[in-house]
Structure formats: structure tokens, C-alpha cells
Amino acid sequence: MMDLLKEFWIREEECYSWGVFFAVVGLVLSFFATLWHFWFAFRHKRRCEMLLGIMGAASFWNVFIYFLIFTGLVRLVPDIYNKGIPFHYLVAPCAYFFVLFSLFPKLNWPGHWWVHLLPFILGMIDIIPYAIASVEEKKALMDVIVHDMQMTVRHEYGFIDQKWHYINKFLLAFVYIVAQWRLLYMHDLELSPISASTKQNVFAFTIIYTLQLLLQGGMVLSLVFNQTQRSFILQNLDQLSWISFFFLLFSCWLLQNAFRLRAENANDQL
Numbered sequence: 001m002m003d004l005l006k007e008f009w010i011r012e013e014e015c016y017s018w019g020v021f022f023a024v025v026g027l028v029l030s031f032f033a034t035l036w037h038f039w040f041a042f043r044h045k046r047r048c049e050m051l052l053g054i055m056g057a058a059s060f061w062n063v064f065i066y067f068l069i070f071t072g073l074v075r076l077v078p079d080i081y082n083k084g085i086p087f088h089y090l091v092a093p094c095a096y097f098f099v100l101f102s103l104f105p106k107l108n109w110p111g112h113w114w115v116h117l118l119p120f121i122l123g124m125i126d127i128i129p130y131a132i133a134s135v136e137e138k139k140a141l142m143d144v145i146v147h148d149m150q151m152t153v154r155h156e157y158g159f160i161d162q163k164w165h166y167i168n169k170f171l172l173a174f175v176y177i178v179a180q181w182r183l184l185y186m187h188d189l190e191l192s193p194i195s196a197s198t199k200q201n202v203f204a205f206t207i208i209y210t211l212q213l214l215l216q217g218g219m220v221l222s223l224v225f226n227q228t229q230r231s232f233i234l235q236n237l238d239q240l241s242w243i244s245f246f247f248l249l250f251s252c253w254l255l256q257n258a259f260r261l262r263a264e265n266a267n268d269q270l
Helices: 001-006 018-045 049-070 091-103 112-124 134-146 164-188 194-223 229-232 239-270
Strands: none
Touching: 018 239, 049 091, 049 239, 091 164, 091 194, 112 239, 164 194, 194 229, 194 239
């Protein structure tokens, strides 16, 4: 096993950076917090926790695949590359509906809820060309990508230009986050059945998610308008450190939310 790691591991010095440290710690915390939210959601039939579980899983997968590409270890498992594309489109709507149902727990799902799944479906379709490619083609592409990360947006294994996934996800997320802040603005705590601590928790979640989105948006704009520096941008340690830091903050929030729910559930049983 160690021989395989030595053979495929690249950027060894960069792996001792703060960005990689934040990402690894965030991955560990996110993994356990996400599993707990899924367990809690299934056991108590809670839609908010299910939405957080989906969001946590999609965020975890996104960072995990990026970590494998950055270290070169994705070459050990080339089949899993790009499988997270459709799930990335679920992060923004899950965040929005989590805020909606947290602030207004008596609301039902909107009749047009399936519209929010259309980008996910389109993402599923776009991963087909890579999924049906031969093992040799996948290995060859991974060998190129780990040494030239701009190929993640330049390869042709998809029905659309891969950079549009970055652009579309950011634009959709921007629309959702504006609607999310509107919900917080419209919510009147005096007329609501939820507690002040619940709203504060949702507010903290929205702030962390907004800052994380703004940083990712900066990367997207850099990728679109600075094509000659794409490879540098995708592995710039300063930029990755900030993005990893806010992923770690989100993971910490997810973990504290699990403890908060556990405490509330224990008090309800007394």
C-alpha cells in the first residue's frame, strides 16, 4: 500500500500546507457529521436534517475528489472522477430549503419542487461520456489532469464545455443565496414557533455558506477570465487555504448542529 502511495503521490511539499490541513480536518469532521444527520433524519423523519445530510455529502465529495486530484491519488481510482458533478448542483437548493423549513417548519414542499432537480439531472447526463470511456482512456486523462489541473475544465468527456459546470453552479448558487437571505429578512421571530437560538443557528449557517460561496465565485471568475493561468489558479495554495478554511468552518457548524439536535432530542424525551 505504501509503495502505491509513493508511486502516485505528487506535490508532497504542498501537502504540508494549511490548505491541505484544513481540507483533511474538514473532511473527517464532515464525514461523521453527515452520517449523523442522515441517521437522525431517517430515525426521526426530519427533512431539514436530510437536506443537511445531502448538502454535507455533496460538499464532502467535492473536496475529497479535489484532494485526490491535487495529491495525484485519483489515478488509483480513475472511475470516481466527475461522478460528483450532478450532486454539486444539489448543494444550493438544499441550503435554501433547509433555511426555509427551519424558519417556517409548518410549510409543505412546493408543488414545483422537481424543478430544482433539473440541473442535477443534466449533470447526470453529462457524466455519461466519461463513465463509458475505456479504462485506458480514464487513466490517461487522470495522468494529464494531476499534472495540469486546468484539464479539469478543458477535457472533452462531456456534452458541454466543462467550465460551464463551474459557471452554472455559481450562478444558480447566487440566486439561491439571495433568496435565502430574503427568507431571513422576512422571518418574524415574534410570529414564529421556532426559538431565537434556532434562528441564530440558521443565520450562522447562512453566513458561513455565503462566505464560502463568494470565495468559490472568485475562483470561477478567475478561471473564466484568466484562461492562461487556469492551472495555477486551481492549485494556488493561498486561495485553496481560504476555501479549505471555510469548508472546515462549515464542517464544524455541521458537527455542532448534530450536538445541538442531540441535546434537544434528549430534553424532549425527559
